[in-house]
Structure formats: structure tokens, C-alpha cells
Amino acid sequence: MDLRQMHKKAKEMDSFITIRFKRATAKRFQEFSKTHFKSHTEAMATMLDFFFCNEISPREKLGPTGRTIEAKLLKRINAVIAIMRDMEKTQTKPTVAMMESLFQAEEPKRKPLILEKKFTEERKEVRFQEKRNTSNEP
Structure with missing residues (x-):
């Protein structure tokens, strides 16, 4: 029997039946039902459909x-x-x-080799001058 047949059968039987529950369980169910459904019958039917459709037991951990x-x-x-x-x-x-x-590296400063001399700087300086003899001038 599928869900449609179950609902059809439930609609045909609109009469109520009394089920005995412990008071604490009935109160929990009533609070849950009022919060999520229009009637207690709708709440119970939806819960039963959920377990049947998903083929699980209410005792199983999901x-x-x-x-x-x-x-x-x-x-x-x-x-x-x-x-x-x-x-x-x-x-x-x-x-x-x-x-x-x-x-970002800068070009390294070029250091002269040890054997390399800077002739340009040395040539600018006059190191030796010819000495003139001033005493015997003609």
C-alpha cells in the first residue's frame, strides 16, 4: 500500500479513535503538534509517512x-x-x-683589479719637474 492509498483510506475513515499515552508523552506530542502542524492527526500522519517513506526506524541514529x-x-x-x-x-x-x-638589485660597484692602474688620474698630477739652473743664465 503506497502513501496515496493510505491517505485515501484515512480520509474515508474521518471518525476519531482514542489512543492511550502516558501524560508526559501526550503533552510533548501536543506541544510539538501545535508548533509544526494544524492538527494532531496531521502531525501523526506526517511522522508515520516520514518513517515509512525513508524506511528507517525512529530508534535509529541518523x-x-x-x-x-x-x-x-x-x-x-x-x-x-x-x-x-x-x-x-x-x-x-x-x-x-x-x-x-x-x-631590484643595483649594479654592483666595479672595483678595479689589483694590477690595474688608473693612468688618467696619475697623468694629471705632475710628479717630477725639471729643475732649471737659475744661477748661470746667459
Whole structure:
């Protein structure tokens, strides 16, 4: 029997029946039903349909809740952020600094070789002059 047949059969039988529940359980159900549905019948029918359609038992655990999944995701995101910061600090910034220093390097000042002499500067200076004899002038 599929859901349509079940609903059709339920509509045909519009009469009510009494089911006995413990008071605390009945109160919980009434509060839940008022919050999410128009009637208690609609609430119960929807819950039963959910379990039948999904072929699960109400006693089964469906896995982690949204809060636990969110907490795990936040932990993983924080771990990824820490890894990225560490990579930036230890790899990216030093590499960028080295690359910048390579591209912005000035030409090194050319130091003369030890054997090389600067003749131009030495020739400008007169080191020796011929001495003139001023005493015996003709």
C-alpha cells in the first residue's frame, strides 16, 4: 500500500479513535503538534509517512547533528587557516623577498683589479719637474 492509498483510506475513515499515552508523552506530542502542524492527526500522519517513506526506524541514529557538523567544519577551517598562515610566513614571504631583491638589485660597484692602474688620474698630477739652473743664465 503506497502513501496515496493510505491517505485515501484515512480520509474515508474521518471518525476519531482514542489512543492511550502516558501524560508526559501526550503533552510533548501536543506541544510539538501545535508548533509544526494544524492538527494532531496531521502531525501523526506526517511522522508515520516520514518513517515509512525513508524506511528507517525512529530508534535509529541518523548520524551527526547540524551543530556537531558545524563545529567540526569550523575546526577544519581554522586548521586550514593556520596552515596557510604558516606557509605564508615560512615560504611565500621569504620567496617574494628574494625575488624582489633580485629584480631590484643595483649594479654592483666595479672595483678595479689589483694590477690595474688608473693612468688618467696619475697623468694629471705632475710628479717630477725639471729643475732649471737659475744661477748661470746667459
